[in-house]
Amino acid sequence: MTIAAGGIHRELMKGNEAVCVGAISAGCRFYYGYPITPQNDIPEYMSAHLPPIGGMFLQAESEIATINFLLGTSASGKRVMTSSSGPGISLMQEGLSYMAGSELPAVIVNISRSGPGLGGIAPSQGDYFQAVKCGGHGGYKMPVLAPHSVQEMYSLTMLAFDLADKYRNPAMVLGDAIIGQMKEPFVPTPYVSTVPAEKPWALTGCAGRPRQHVKSLYLGENEIEAHNWKLHRKYRRMEEEEVRFEPYHMDGAGIVIVAFGTAARVSKTAIQWARRDGYPVGMLRPITLFPFPSRAMDEAAARAEVVLVIEMNTGQMLEDVRMSTRHHDKIRFLGKPCAMLTPEEIHQEIRRLAGETARKTRGVR
Amino acid sequence: MKGKAKETFPRQVFQRPDSLVDVRTHFCPGCHHGIAHRILAETIDHFHLRENTIGVACVGCSVFLYDYIDVDVAEAPHGRAPAVATGVKRAQPDRFVFTYQGDGDLAAIGTSEVIHAANRGENITVLFVNNTTYGMTGGQMAPTTMLGQKTATSPYGREFRNDGYPIRMAELIATLEGTAYSARVATSTPAQIRRAKEAVKTAFGMQIREMGFSLVEFLSTCPTNWGMKPLDAQKRVLGEMSEYFPLGVYKERKQADFV
Numbered sequence: 001m002t003i004a005a006g007g008i009h010r011e012l013m014k015g016n017e018a019v020c021v022g023a024i025s026a027g028c029r030f031y032y033g034y035p036i037t038p039q040n041d042i043p044e045y046m047s048a049h050l051p052p053i054g055g056m057f058l059q060a061e062s063e064i065a066t067i068n069f070l071l072g073t074s075a076s077g078k079r080v081m082t083s084s085s086g087p088g089i090s091l092m093q094e095g096l097s098y099m100a101g102s103e104l105p106a107v108i109v110n111i112s113r114s115g116p117g118l119g120g121i122a123p124s125q126g127d128y129f130q131a132v133k134c135g136g137h138g139g140y141k142m143p144v145l146a147p148h149s150v151q152e153m154y155s156l157t158m159l160a161f162d163l164a165d166k167y168r169n170p171a172m173v174l175g176d177a178i179i180g181q182m183k184e185p186f187v188p189t190p191y192v193s194t195v196p197a198e199k200p201w202a203l204t205g206c207a208g209r210p211r212q213h214v215k216s217l218y219l220g221e222n223e224i225e226a227h228n229w230k231l232h233r234k235y236r237r238m239e240e241e242e243v244r245f246e247p248y249h250m251d252g253a254g255i256v257i258v259a260f261g262t263a264a265r266v267s268k269t270a271i272q273w274a275r276r277d278g279y280p281v282g283m284l285r286p287i288t289l290f291p292f293p294s295r296a297m298d299e300a301a302a303r304a305e306v307v308l309v310i311e312m313n314t315g316q317m318l319e320d321v322r323m324s325t326r327h328h329d330k331i332r333f334l335g336k337p338c339a340m341l342t343p344e345e346i347h348q349e350i351r352r353l354a355g356e357t358a359r360k361t362r363g364v365r
Numbered sequence: 366m367k368g369k370a371k372e373t374f375p376r377q378v379f380q381r382p383d384s385l386v387d388v389r390t391h392f393c394p395g396c397h398h399g400i401a402h403r404i405l406a407e408t409i410d411h412f413h414l415r416e417n418t419i420g421v422a423c424v425g426c427s428v429f430l431y432d433y434i435d436v437d438v439a440e441a442p443h444g445r446a447p448a449v450a451t452g453v454k455r456a457q458p459d460r461f462v463f464t465y466q467g468d469g470d471l472a473a474i475g476t477s478e479v480i481h482a483a484n485r486g487e488n489i490t491v492l493f494v495n496n497t498t499y500g501m502t503g504g505q506m507a508p509t510t511m512l513g514q515k516t517a518t519s520p521y522g523r524e525f526r527n528d529g530y531p532i533r534m535a536e537l538i539a540t541l542e543g544t545a546y547s548a549r550v551a552t553s554t555p556a557q558i559r560r561a562k563e564a565v566k567t568a569f570g571m572q573i574r575e576m577g578f579s580l581v582e583f584l585s586t587c588p589t590n591w592g593m594k595p596l597d598a599q600k601r602v603l604g605e606m607s608e609y610f611p612l613g614v615y616k617e618r619k620q621a622d623f624v
Contacts, residue, residue, distance in 0.1 A: 030456060056455050060448070061481040068445040068478070072421070072452020075439045080452075098442045203437040203453070205460055207416035213431045215422075215440035 003185055010185040015153040015175060016041035016083075018186055019109055020049065022157030023081050025191040028107070029055035030080040032069040034062060034088060037121045038177040039111035042083040063088040067095030067108075074104040075214040077202025079161055083109035085177075086127050087118065090135065096170055097136030100231070101216030103201075105164035107157065109173045111180035114338035122338045123177035125261060128316035131174045132290045139228075141235040143171040143242055144289040146260040147179060151186040156287070158191050163242060165195045167234055174289060176312065178262040178340060244287040245296055249275055253282030255353055256304040258297065258321055260286050262340055263310045270346035279354045289317070297324035304330060305357045310346060311335045382406035384415045384435045391429060395595025397585035398426060400552040401494055401561075402433050405465065408565045409436065412573065414461045419453050421446045423466040423475070426500040430465050444475025447482035450489045461572060463490040468509040469499040472534050479538070479580075486543030486577035490568045493534060493580055496587040497606065504590025508532045511609060516590070531609060535582040539615035545577035548614040551584040551607060553599045560612075567617065576618050584610055 001012040011021065020042055023031070031046040047057045056073075060066040066082050073080040084092065089110045099106060112127040114120040129135075131144045143163045145156040157173055164171040203214055218224040248264075249271055250256070259267045264285040274281045284300050286293050301307050301321075307330045309318045315333050322328055334341065334349050381387060385406035392398045409415050415436055422430040424443035431438035441449040446464035454462045471479050471493050482489065498516055499505040506519040509531050513522040523531075539547040546568050550561035561583065568579035584606050586598035593601065 032452070058451070058455060061477055064445065065448040065451075065478055065481065068441065068448030069452040069455070071441070071445075072439065072449040072454075073456040074452070075449070076419075076453050076456035078456045080456075094442055095445070098440075102440070203419045203439055204457065205417045205419060206435070206437050211431075211435050211437050213438050213440065215431065215438075217428060217440060 008187060011188055012183060012185050013150060014041055014181060014183050015147070015150045016111060016180040017045050018150045018154040019083065019157045019173065020045040021188060022154040023107065023161070024049065024053070025188070026079065026158040026161040027191070028079040028081050028161060029053070030073045030078050031055070031082065032058050032060055032066045032073075032080070033082050033084065034060050034066050036085045036088045038113055038123075038180055039083045039085050039109070041180070042109065042111070063091035064094065067092040067099070070106045071095055071099055071102070071104060074099065074106045075102070075203050077199040077204065079165075081107040081109065083111060085111050085113045086115045089127065089130065093130075093136040096134070096142070097138050097140060098216055099170050100134075100136070100140035100142065101138065102214050103168040104170070104214065105168050106170050107160045107164055107173065108170055109157070109175065112174065112176045120338060121177065123262060123312060123340060124338045125176060125263060125312035125316070126337060127174065128289065128311070128313065131172050132292070132320070140231060141238065141290055142169055143167070143238060143291070145171070145173050146287060146289050147173065147175055148261050148265040148285065149186070150179075150182060150184045152287075153179060154186050154188060162194045167238060168201070169234065174261065176262050179265070239291040242288055243291045243293045243296075245293040246285040246287060247282070247296075248285055249282040250284065250300065251282070252280050254305040254357060255279065255281040255308060255350060256300045256306070257281065257283040257308045257310055258286070258317070259283060259310040260289060260317065263312050266340055266343055267310055267346055269343040270350060273343065273347050274350045279350055281350050281354075286317070292320045292324065294320075294324035297321060301325040301327040301330055306353050307331045308349065308353060309333045310341065312340055313337050382410045384409040386433050386435050388432060390433055392426065393587075393589040395586055395588035395598055396426075397496070397552050397583065398494060400558060401492065401583050401585065402430070404552075404558070404562050404565050405463075405492060406434055407562065408569050409434070411566065412461075412569055414569075418461040418463070419457070421450045421453065421462070421464040423464065423470040425467040425470050427465050427467055427494060444470050444473070445478055446470065446475065447478040447487070447489065447491060451482055451485070451487050454487060454489050458488070461569070463492060465492045466494070467500065468493070468495040468497065469507045472508045472532050479534075480541065483538050483541045483578040483580065484543045486545070488572055488575055488577060490572050491578070491580040492565070493582045494585045495534070495582055495610065496585040497531070498587050498590045500587050500590055504587070511605060533610060535580065535615050538580050541578075543578050544580070544616050545571040545618040546579035546614075547616045548580075549582040549584065549610060549612050551602055551612055553602045557612075564614070571618065582610075584612070
């Protein structure tokens with residue numbers, strides 16, 4: 001649904017659909033996927049909207065086939081995307097490792113659900129480790145973007161395509177069932193490319209040039225070692241150039257919440273309530289989970305009295321927060337696997353921590 | 366022809382195909398990958414496809430396809446070549462796309478990918494080299510291993526009550542509606558090699574005419590892992606292997622089903 005008010009054009013859509021609009025705006029004309037809840041809006045939208053604009057939608061026989069369709073289309077030099085949820089993303093780990101090793105760009109959207117195993121279809125942030133540490137073999141990294149609004153489902157999907165092409169590497173958008181199913185207005189800002197369109201490495205037939213290959217096998221002496229160092233330098237460059245985060249009410253924040261995606265969105269409400277009540281609370285919201293905003297995290301922890309990590313799991317990003325700073329004694333965790341905490345629960349925790357820090361300041365035990 | 370040979374012989378009747386890179390292969394003596402590679406290269410030349418082709422290499426001895434065939438090549442994860450080829454063909458329908466896979470790759474770990482590519486009528490060509498064993502990993506039992514055949518992981522011989530039966534892929538693929546062409550060939554005699562080349566040409570023709578999925582299964586040798594001399598390995602192909610895996614054309618579409 002299109003809304004036009006005050007001269008600003010808005011769309012009212014589900015997060016999952018905003019991902020599709022973002023992908024198509026970014027020039028993605030190839031989508032492959034396999035049905036899984038809670039992301040089916042994405043393949044359904046793409047199957048309806050890609051063919052009329054000359055794009056390709058193909059439903060695969062499995063997520064294993066899906067990721068290899070991506071590999072082939074990416075090797076052909078085209079922008080390509082898939083989406084899935086935890087169990088399906090697990091099946092794609094092999095292909096992701098091959099694509100990282102072969103230096104192939106693609107966008108993978110994980111609208112995560114509860115696990116492990118078949119788990120459930122309730123929202124969860126339990127796939128943080130799999131996304132950020134990378135679940136495939138051999139040791140690789142990929143940019144992981146964590147939208148916390150339908151607006152960001154749109155804009156971060158576009159960004160994911162640019163990051164994938166910039167680094168010739170898969171990039172992931174990590175959402176969850178809430179952000180995927182949530183409907184709210186967003187402004188479809190125009191896509192502005194930040195990367196060159198040419199892909200001279202693509203396999204297009206060797207007319208007028210020597211044959212070239214897309215591969216990850218390196219058996220020559222020292223070849224694989226050199227290849228690993230090359231990839232490592234690429235991941236370091238991502239850490240230097242791609243860190244994105246949002247400081248929210250960080251002025252004078254003695255209590256700093258660290259949360260991403262849906263957990264950050266809900267925390268914002270609790271922070272607004274707490275600020276209204278005079279509690280000095282703010283949030284540092286990682287937008288890129290890899291590269292993690294470690295420096296900002298450390299600086300915030302140094303200034304804060306308490307760092308409260310909030311996740312829809314039992315503590316995964318928590319480990320990255322700990323690794324970012326020496327101030328471990330300040331770190332607290334509030335989590336709920338497979339369901340989202342309410343703003344009331346977060347607000348209550350903020351008040352409890354505020355009381356704790358006040359007692360500490362007064363020297364009361 | 367170079368130098369003196371050019372003066373001695375008035376007419377050149379045999380040469381290395383343009384699409385076959387002039388390097389020494391890593392294949393063992395008596396292995397038929399070299400023959401299959403040559404047939405592939407000759408057919409690429411025949412249809413003038415070299416600059417218009419993307420090959421997909423699989424995992425196993427045949428992965429080094431990219432060192433030997435002078436075309437663009439993508440390397441697929443184990444068994445996934447038909448899925449990678451699908452991705453390439455969907456993105457570039459005007460290019461010629463083939464996969465080259467062994468029996469462990471295609472008939473075990475990649476069964477799902479090849480069956481669904483065939484069933485979709487994916488307009489690609491699959492060259493399938495069946496030597497009844499996993500060559501590169503040291504001769505373990507494959508789904509195509511013959512009953513009684515001793516391998517590194519069937520040291521007492523393949524036994525159907527434990528390991529099931531050798532799988533006949535050319536026949537299986539032929540049952541699928543999307544398959545335009547499915548044939549099994551061997552390359553143990555000159556006559557067989559000639560027929561194999563005809564089969565590969567027909568398979569290429571299917572893709573060129575957009576008729577759908579085409580597959581040619583090669584019965585091949587692996588003297589190293591069979592523990593046989595090359596000549597004995599040939600006899601095995603001509604004997605028990607051809608008896609269990611009969612040579613022939615199992616499906617040949619005459620007319621595109623969309624016509």
